[in-house]
Amino acid sequence: MRVKLLFVIISTLSLFLAVVLLSPSTPVWKPSHSLNSPNSSKSDIWSVTRIVEWRPCNWWLQSHLTPLPAKSNGYIRVDCYGGLNQMRRDFCDGVGIARLLNATLVLPKFEVAAYWNESSGFADVFDVNYFIKRMNGFVKVVRELPPEISSKEPHRVDCSKRKGQFDYIESVLPSLLKYHYISITPAMSQRRDRYPHYAKAALCQACYSALRLTKSLEKKATELLEAIPKPFLSLHLRFEPDMVAYSQCQYSGLSPTSMKAIEAARGDDRKPWTGEAARIWRNRGKCPLTSNETAFILQALSIPTNTNIYLAAGDGLMEFEGLTSTFTNIFTKSALLSSEDFKSMHGNTKAALDYYISINSDSYVATYFGNMDKMVAAMRAFKGLYKTLFLSRRAFAEFTSKGLEGKQLMQALRKAHNDDFTMGRGSALPDCFCEFKL
Ligand SMILES: *[C@@H]1O[C@H](CO)[C@@H](O)[C@H](O)[C@H]1NC(C)=O
């Protein structure tokens, strides 16, 4: 019995040692283990014991064992639209499709002008050499097209409006074989369960292991990271005019400036819900959290009000006084970067900084479940950073609509978020990560 116990202790210790010795070192700075301030009376949400954790799936990590096809079916360029993280998501999808179709991948087109009013292509944000190197064995990538097709524009295949079970082999392969060079925009919310593992693995590798910022962007991001006091929480507060307009939710108590900004962002087809419809919509968790609501939930999670918080948010963030009036150590990139630096920066660059800070922070809290939040949560899971939480808009709406307030509301919110954190809910994209019982 004693021997057995000793054996267990020794193997546990050596496992621990192995983990410590083998874990990749973080270049800049390692997150510490506790965000608790010494005098916080109640233990915060991060001290809750998790029973489930998401880790990269084995079929991904082992997929270099599947050899690439000897012959390529043609060239595919992925055309990406929207914000930085949406483009990244579509690009990752496109890499999986290229592998599925046994195609050769050309560097993607990042069509940013429409959203950001700027031009900033793939190579301005991501390190191309690194990408090509890291994709070795997962999918064939070329930097330059062969001369006989390099002068042609690709045949365009737009799948962005397609939904559900959409078969790329059936509907896209014929075009690829016919034109030899096509560009695609992947379908939204595509199900990939039926992809062979090697195609899914190409997607995962591209998204989480082969994309890193360019040297100059990473330098700027590192400077910013160094300027933030440690330990810190990165908070993605998404109470911006476009988001609020898009959500079709109505808020009372907003300042006239905010109301104007929301009105300006609202198209004719995006009128806010009213009456009973508005109530149901809100209870389904469709309404972005305000700063006030966010501050309240953070307190319910016993996150001390003197916690260092980096505000990962766009320039248009509204009503953030609701947060700064309670949480006093708030840091923004506009305050930490020199003003010339900041003014010359593009929207994509700023989004890249927020992303970088958020995958390197001690903890990450998102108030929404958008493209950036999903990307950051998955990257954090990939890096073994598990203090990641999505605040529940639905729980907040449900409890407040039942009339809970004050201490009771806090307790209910704490319980709901404890459960989410325990189960690792939302802390990684299911496509590339597998549930691991702790
Ligand atoms: C923690 O203690 C320090 C002094 O020891 C005090 O200034 C600070 O307000 C306290 N913080 C909290 C959250 O109670």
Ligand SMILES: *[C@@H]1O[C@H](CO)[C@@H](O)[C@H](O)[C@H]1NC(C)=O
């Ligand atoms: C891709 O190549 C593999 C063999 O390497 C083959 O099994 C598969 O059917 C091919 N798929 C397409 C769409 O050509």
Ligand SMILES: *[C@@H]1O[C@H](CO)[C@@H](O)[C@H](O)[C@H]1NC(C)=O
């Ligand atoms: C886009 O940029 C141009 C020139 O910098 C500017 O005149 C224009 O107002 C901008 N448009 C928007 C929608 O911001």
Ligand SMILES: *[C@@H]1O[C@H](CO)[C@@H](O)[C@H](O)[C@H]1NC(C)=O
């Ligand atoms: C947020 O709370 C402050 C007081 O803490 C209040 O003045 C303001 O109206 C609130 N804003 C919203 C949008 O509820």
